[in-house]
Amino acid sequence: MKTINYNTFYRSTIWRSKRKEILKRDNNECQRCKSNGRYSKADCVHHIKFLKDRPDLALVDSNLLSVCDICHNILHPEKLHNNDVVKRVVSEEKW
Ligand SMILES: [Zn+2]
Ligand SMILES: [Zn+2]
Structure with a gap:
């Protein structure tokens, strides 16, 4: 299965311009x-089908949704179980 490096992805120019769009x-x-x-x-753009599950949909408009931080946390219940990863990722770039 194809894996994706989140930090690289969220720092990429293509993601930044897609996010703005x-x-x-x-x-x-x-x-x-x-x-x-x-x-x-x-506050951020969310992947409806999570990036980790569907990296192929990472830049597909229909899979992307603008949300506030509060909603984003609700949409990512897995963050609660994975605090270390979350802290690291969140401090570097919004999901
Ligand atoms: Zn998200
Ligand atoms: Zn909201």
Whole structure:
């Protein structure tokens, strides 16, 4: 199975420009809050099908969603079980 280096990926120019594109598409608004009738500014772009499961969808628009930090944590329950990895990744770059 194809593996992906997250740090390399999240630092890549192609991801940075894709991320900007998605935030713009979603009007910098958290799409999860929006669907709950609330407004929050989006802080990051989330992979609906997680990057670790579907690296092939890493840059596919339909797999990307602008969300706020709070929603993002909810969307990643695995972070709670994997604190070391999370701290390292989060401090370097938003998911
Ligand atoms: Zn939100
Ligand atoms: Zn995410």
